Amino acid sequence: MTTRTSLSLLGGAAAIAAAVAAFALGAPPTHAQVAAKVESQTRPNFGVLLDPPTRSYSQRRDRGRYDYRRHRPDWRPGYPPLRPGGEEIVLVDCGGNPGTGAVEDAVRRVRPGGTLVIRARAGACVGWLNIDKPMTIIGEGGFDPRDWARASEPTLQAPDGLPCMTVASGVRVEIRDMVFASPRAGDAACIVGYGAEIVMNRVGFHHAGDEAAIYADGGLLDIRNAVIEAQTIAPAIVSDGAVLNTWETVVSGAQSGIEITPAAGPASRLTSTTLKGTNAPNAFGPRSIGVIVRAGRDYGRVEIDNTAVCGFVEGVVVEGASVDIKNSRVCRSDKGVVLYSGELRLADSRVRATTVGVAAAAGNAVIVNNAFAGMREVIYREPRANVQASGNRVWSQYACRPQFRDRYRGRYEPYWRPGEGWECARGSYPRDWWSQEDGLLGVAYADDGYQLDGYDDYQDGEGWYDRDGRYVPDSRYRGDDRWSRGGGWGR
Numbered sequence: 001m002t003t004r005t006s007l008s009l010l011g012g013a014a015a016i017a018a019a020v021a022a023f024a025l026g027a028p029p030t031h032a033q034v035a036a037k038v039e040s041q042t043r044p045n046f047g048v049l050l051d052p053p054t055r056s057y058s059q060r061r062d063r064g065r066y067d068y069r070r071h072r073p074d075w076r077p078g079y080p081p082l083r084p085g086g087e088e089i090v091l092v093d094c095g096g097n098p099g100t101g102a103v104e105d106a107v108r109r110v111r112p113g114g115t116l117v118i119r120a121r122a123g124a125c126v127g128w129l130n131i132d133k134p135m136t137i138i139g140e141g142g143f144d145p146r147d148w149a150r151a152s153e154p155t156l157q158a159p160d161g162l163p164c165m166t167v168a169s170g171v172r173v174e175i176r177d178m179v180f181a182s183p184r185a186g187d188a189a190c191i192v193g194y195g196a197e198i199v200m201n202r203v204g205f206h207h208a209g210d211e212a213a214i215y216a217d218g219g220l221l222d223i224r225n226a227v228i229e230a231q232t233i234a235p236a237i238v239s240d241g242a243v244l245n246t247w248e249t250v251v252s253g254a255q256s257g258i259e260i261t262p263a264a265g266p267a268s269r270l271t272s273t274t275l276k277g278t279n280a281p282n283a284f285g286p287r288s289i290g291v292i293v294r295a296g297r298d299y300g301r302v303e304i305d306n307t308a309v310c311g312f313v314e315g316v317v318v319e320g321a322s323v324d325i326k327n328s329r330v331c332r333s334d335k336g337v338v339l340y341s342g343e344l345r346l347a348d349s350r351v352r353a354t355t356v357g358v359a360a361a362a363g364n365a366v367i368v369n370n371a372f373a374g375m376r377e378v379i380y381r382e383p384r385a386n387v388q389a390s391g392n393r394v395w396s397q398y399a400c401r402p403q404f405r406d407r408y409r410g411r412y413e414p415y416w417r418p419g420e421g422w423e424c425a426r427g428s429y430p431r432d433w434w435s436q437e438d439g440l441l442g443v444a445y446a447d448d449g450y451q452l453d454g455y456d457d458y459q460d461g462e463g464w465y466d467r468d469g470r471y472v473p474d475s476r477y478r479g480d481d482r483w484s485r486g487g488g489w490g491r
Contacts, residue, residue, distance in 0.1 A: 089115045091140070095122035103127030103156070110135050124154040124181060129165040131173050131196075139177040143202045145250070148227045152204055154181035161186040169195035169219075178203050185209025193242075195219045200226060210234065213254075216242040218263070223249050233286055235259040241296060244268040252276040257290045257309065262300020262321050270304045276441065277311025279332065288313040290330070295320025295341065304328055310440050315351070318342050318363070325349055331437035336375070339363050339385065346370055352437055352448075357394075360385035367392060367421060373429055373448040375399065378422050389421025400424035400450040404469055408483040411464040411472075414452060425449065 092106040103118070103125050110116050112133040118125055119140040129137070139155040155178045158164040164180045167173050173196065180203070182190040189211045191198065195218040205228045207213035213230040214221065218241045226249045230236035236254035237244070241263040250273075251257050257275035262268050270291065280288045290309035293302050293316075301322040308329045309315045315330035315337055316323070322343040329350045330336045336351035337344065339360045350371040351357045357372040358365065362384040372378050373395040381387045394400055402414035416424045428447045439445070454471030457463055461479040463472050477485050 086111050087114060089117065091117045091119060092125065093119035093121065094125040094127070101127070103129060107131065107135075118155050118178070120153070120155045124157040126157045126159060128159060128162050129156070131165060131171055132168040134172045136174045136176070137178060138175075139179065141177070143177045143179055143204060145202065145204065145225050145227045145248070148204060148250075152179055152206070152227070154179045154206060156180055158182040158185065158188070158190060160184040161188055163188045163192050164190040165192070167191075167193040167196035167198055172197035172199070175200045176202055179206070180204070181206040182213075183208050185211065187211055189213065189215040189238075191215070193217070193219055193221065198222070200224065202226070205229060207232065207236075212236060212238040212259075214238070216240065216244070218242050221245070223247070226250070228252070230254040235289075235292070239268065242268075244270075246273045247271045248273070250274045250276070253278065255280060255286055255288050256292065257312065259289075259292050259294065260302055261294045261296045262298075262302055263296060264298035264300060267301040267303050270302070270307050272305075273307045274440070275307070275309045275312070277309075277313075277332070279311045279441070280313065289317050290315045290333070292317045293319060293321045293323050293342075299342075308436070308440060309333075310437060314338050315353070318344050329437050332441055332443065335359055336372075339365050350433060350437065351375075356380045358387075360387050365389075371425075371433070372396070372422065379420055381420075387420070392422035393425040394419070394422050395425050395429045395449045397448060397450045402450075402452060402469070404465055404467060406467070407464070410466070411482065412467055412469075414455070414458075414465060414469070 087109050088111060090106045090110045092102055094100060094102040104127055106116055107129055113135065115136045115138060117138050117140050141155070156164055158181070161184065164182055180190050182188070183206065185207060187210050190205060190207050191214045193216045197220040198216065199222045201224045203226045205213050207229065208231040210232060212232065212234045213228055213236050215238045220243050221239055222245045224247045228236050228249065228251045230251070231253050233255040235256040235258055236251045237258045239260045241261055243263070243266050244260055245268065255278065257277065258270070260268055275290045277288055277290060290312040291304065299321065304316070304323065304325045306327045308331070310331040313334045315333040315335070316325060317338045318340065320341040324345045325337070326347045326349060331352040333353045334355050336353040336357045337346055340362060342363045344363065344365040346358065346367045348369050350373070352373045353375040355375060356377045357375045357379060358367055359380040361382045364386045365388070367379065367387065367389040369391040371393050375396055376398040378394050378399055379387060379389055399419070400416065402416050404412040404414055407413045428449045431445055434445050454463060454473065457473065458471065463474050464482055465471055474482065
């Protein structure tokens with residue numbers, strides 16, 4: 001009985017197993033596979049957790065301040081995606097209507113190497129040019145920098161808080177006869193290039209914001225026949241590792257003029273350029289500097305020729321590069337040229353300052369054949385600096401005060417002690433020089449030359465001076481006789 005019961009149970013179990021197998025063969029296996037897949041994905045891999053793989057990445061400069069898509073996602077010049085343009089010349093006349101996207105669409109239509117012509121007869125076009133292919137951009141109305149005061153209507157205006165134009169890496173863009181305006185730029189620069197080649201000729205800028213009017217990170221920035229009005233506490237032009245060339249360019253309104261961090265390779269050149277400062281006091285805001293050359297990873301070179309730097313607390317500042325200044329003018333400054341580190345050569349130039357002409361904290365400075373005016377100290381040198389100066393002339397009522405020595409029985413003659421590579425000049429400071437310096441800022445003429453009372457008559461052989469420097473006229477004994485004949489002490 002027991003055996004029968006066991007057999008029957010085994011038979012029933014076999015029947016049930018066969019039925020289950022048959023059902024499994026005919027039914028879809030999704031539930032079991034999905035469960036196994038989820039379990040395998042959610043099960044922790046303790047080996048990986050105990051020994052996680054290393055992750056390598058290269059650090060780069062944070063450029064978030066110029067990531068305008070992040071700041072303003074409502075403006076997306078890259079959306080829809082750029083189509084390869086097919087037109088050689090594209091003319092756009094947007095009539096000052098913002099938000100239409102006419103300028104952005106015109107950029108997409110231009111083929112690589114083509115030309116975009118912007119017409120602004122009915123008002124400036126409003127838009128952001130996002131250039132990712134080589135092209136030429138021309139303003140249809142033309143532009144003459146010499147007529148800036150009368151005709152400077154903008155051709156292209158940037159949207160609020162956005163740049164006028166950005167240029168991608170490796171792209172060359174040429175710009176002619178354009179006037180850019182960014183009146184409410186905020187933290188955006190008007191022109192931005194990363195490793196790009198930006199060549200501008202006959203251009204103007206109206207910029208108001210917290211950043212530079214033109215910012216170039218690497219590449220080439222070439223500016224010719226330009227007027228840049230930048231109402232900003234930042235430098236008007238920032239060249240960070242880029243080769244900067246300026247010619248016949250006027251920069252005004254900014255707290256600082258130009259900031260250069262030169263890279264290895266070709267030298268940056270400022271030629272026939274005028275930088276006008278705001279005459280901000282020394283204790284107001286950031287340092288007011290006309291041209292500042294910063295130290296970079298590579299030891300670069302900057303050449304400044306026939307350039308005027310006026311109205312800044314510090315005219316030219318060198319912080320670690322090789323800078324050559326010649327045939328230039330530094331005026332209306334507290335400190336003319338300052339060398340913190342690196343190399344400086346100042347030759348055949350004129351420096352007007354109130355405190356010091358050239359201050360060298362460290363590095364090597366060569367100062368030859370220059371004219372200094374107004375300062376209390378001509379050349380200041382710290383122990384770490386090496387200064388070689390010769391052939392310099394000075395007009396100063398402080399540095400050029402004479403001393404007096406007894407020549408004959410209480411009759412004194414004036415003499416001037418030579419300075420370190422400089423000597424005092426006689427006479428008034430030339431008016432034509434003044435007109436090219438402080439006169440650029442509308443300042444009335446002031447003579448910095450030291451005028452010794454009665455010195456003209458003294459040079460003609462009449463009279464002498466007392467121990468306090470007062471002139472004593474006497475025509476009885478002329479020339480060398482005044483030192484060998486005559487009365488007693490005090491005569």
